[in-house]
Structure formats: C-alpha cells, structure tokens
Amino acid sequence: MPGISIGRLAKAAEVKVPTIRFYEQIGLMPTPERTKSDQRVYGEEAVRRLRFIRHARQLGFDIKDIEALLGLADRPDMPCAEADRIAQSHLDAVDDKIAQLTRLREELSRMTANCSLGLAADCKVIEVLSDHGLCQEDRH
Amino acid sequence: MPGISIGRLAKAAEVKVPTIRFYEQIGLMPTPERTKSDQRVYGEEAVRRLRFIRHARQLGFDIKDIEALLGLADRPDMPCAEADRIAQSHLDAVDDKIAQLTRLREELSRMTANCSLGLAADCKVIEVLSDHGLCQEDRH
DNA sequence: GCTTGATCCTCTAGTGGCTAGAGCTTGTAG
DNA sequence: CTACAAGCTCTAGCCACTAGAGGATCAAGC
Structure with missing residues (x-):
C-alpha cells in the first residue's frame, strides 16, 4: 500500500x-x-x-x-523568469567564489613553492602570513 | 605611552x-x-x-x-615542515573546492542557458532540479 | 563642570545546514 | 520470543562570527 x-x-x-x-x-x-x-x-x-x-x-x-x-x-x-533569476544569481555567486578561490590558490601555491623546508625562521609560509606586504596580490 | x-x-x-x-x-x-x-x-x-x-x-x-x-x-x-604540510593540505582542499565549484558552474550554466523564460511548466531550471536524470554529470 | 556621543564592558542568542547523542518506544526477522 | 534495527523527541554541538541588550567610561567641545 x-x-x-x-x-x-x-x-x-x-x-x-x-x-x-x-x-x-x-x-x-x-x-x-x-x-x-x-x-x-x-x-x-x-x-x-x-x-x-x-x-x-x-x-x-x-x-x-x-x-x-x-x-x-x-x-x-x-512564468519561470523568477527561477531563472535565482539560478542566474546563484551562478554569478559561484563564479565569484571560483575567482576568489583561484586567487587564494595562487597565493597559497606561491607560499608552499617557496618553502625551503628549513627552519621556521626562514619559512616562507609563516613569513607570508606574518607580513601582508609580502603577499603579491594587489588587494584583499 | x-x-x-x-x-x-x-x-x-x-x-x-x-x-x-x-x-x-x-x-x-x-x-x-x-x-x-x-x-x-x-x-x-x-x-x-x-x-x-x-x-x-x-x-x-x-x-x-x-x-x-x-x-x-x-x-x-x-623546522617548518609542519607549516608547509598545513599549507599544502589547505592548498589541496582549495583545489578540490575549485574543481567542485567548476562542475557546479557548468550544470548551473546549462540550466540557465536552456531556460526559455516561458512558463514554469517548461522551465529547464525547475526541470533539471526535479529530475536528476537530466543532469548530465556522471556522478554526484 | 557638563553634556554629548563614541567607545568600552559583559552576556546571551542567532546565523546556516545540518549532525550527534541520550533515552525511550515500536517494528520486524529468525 | 528475542534481538536488534529503526522509529520517536529533545537538546546540544559544529564553525566563525555577528547582533543586540543594557550599562559603564572616555574624550572633546562649550
């Protein structure tokens, strides 16, 4: 049943x-x-x-x-214009998110690429985090 | 002071x-x-x-x-190996997230591209959401 | 000195989208 | 009949904050 x-x-x-x-x-x-x-x-x-x-x-x-x-x-x-609007606006948000993550990815990848695996004093990861000026991005 | x-x-x-x-x-x-x-x-x-x-x-x-x-x-x-490990693992997570969002983006974009802006009955957005079979992705 | 408005304090509760667990009752298979 | 799986309600927790109540204190202008 x-x-x-x-x-x-x-x-x-x-x-x-x-x-x-x-x-x-x-x-x-x-x-x-x-x-x-x-x-x-x-x-x-x-x-x-x-x-x-x-x-x-x-x-x-x-x-x-x-x-x-x-x-x-x-x-x-x-009419389905509203459904389209919701989907389109979500698509835009996803695009933004992808763009933002791609920027982050680059900075992270620079960080780890430069890491010498030596002492923390020379660690690029920590250095970049400590000093925003080292970050090669224009703004965030 | x-x-x-x-x-x-x-x-x-x-x-x-x-x-x-x-x-x-x-x-x-x-x-x-x-x-x-x-x-x-x-x-x-x-x-x-x-x-x-x-x-x-x-x-x-x-x-x-x-x-x-x-x-x-x-x-x-x-030693900074741990810092590198953390950064690397985060980088991997970001890569995954980007890949996932890129897949979503494609499906969303197909949805809105096919939308005729007519009645909800013919709305591709709603149709795709209603029937997972219409989704052209292999798995998720 | 006085007033005004910005800043400070603590505390509680809310956000989103669930997930986990306690402690109980009910359904089902062998 | 006996397990144990699945159902129920209720509360609390996750993450990283954010908002708001209700009050104290500070700094500047008159």
Missing part, C-alpha cells in the same frame, strides 16, 4: 533521516501523516520533493532559494 | 572589535592587560599576531591550523 517510512524515503531520495526531520522542522518538507504509533508516513510526492531539494542543495542553492524554486515548481502556470 | 585600545587594535589589524573579543574567548588571542576601569590594553605584539590571524583567515585557514601556524611562528628554531 502507499506509505513510505522515513527510512525508505531517506534511501529513495538519498538524504539522511535526521535531515528529513530537520527539513520538516523548518517547514521545507510538509508535516506527513502518522501511524497510530506516531511514525511518519510519506507518499511518492514526498520522494519527488525531497529529491528536488537534495539536487538543489548539491548545486549550492540555499534553503530560501529552494523554497522559492519549490513554490514555482508547484505552480506550472507561472 | 605604549597601550592600544581594542578599537585601535581593530583598526590597525583591520579586524572588527567583537571578533577580537571572540578570539580572546577561544584562546587564539592572549588575554590582555586591563586598565583600572577594565578596558583592554594591547601592545604592538598583539597587532602583529592579529594581522597574522586575519591574513591566514583570508586565505581560508581554519582556527586550528592558525593555532598551529602561530605556534610555529613563535618558535623560529623549529
């Missing part, structure tokens, strides 16, 4: 059990039916919703954005 | 005042002297240490790593 336990739902959507309860608590997942002994019972709908959430989380969307995207997914007659 | 208030220290090291108190609380910054009226008084040493911390944080080192690096910086007669 239709009715999935929280454990099966977790496996079906590849999400951990406590995470599902957490999503319920913050209102991202609806409160499910319960058995007489108070255990949660879900339907297929819950699997779809949870998979959507998991995928969006893997893509780095935050909970607020996911709420908005779920709202749009529930109303197929709405 | 030598003696810097927490506000001046904050400006000198470009760190916010509550952050300094937080660092003191977790033992990353030493407990400073106090005036009669209980205000913190710092010396030049504190400026150097806090700058070191700030720079390391900007590079993404976590507090534990910074503690270790500060320990090494304080003992110039120690």
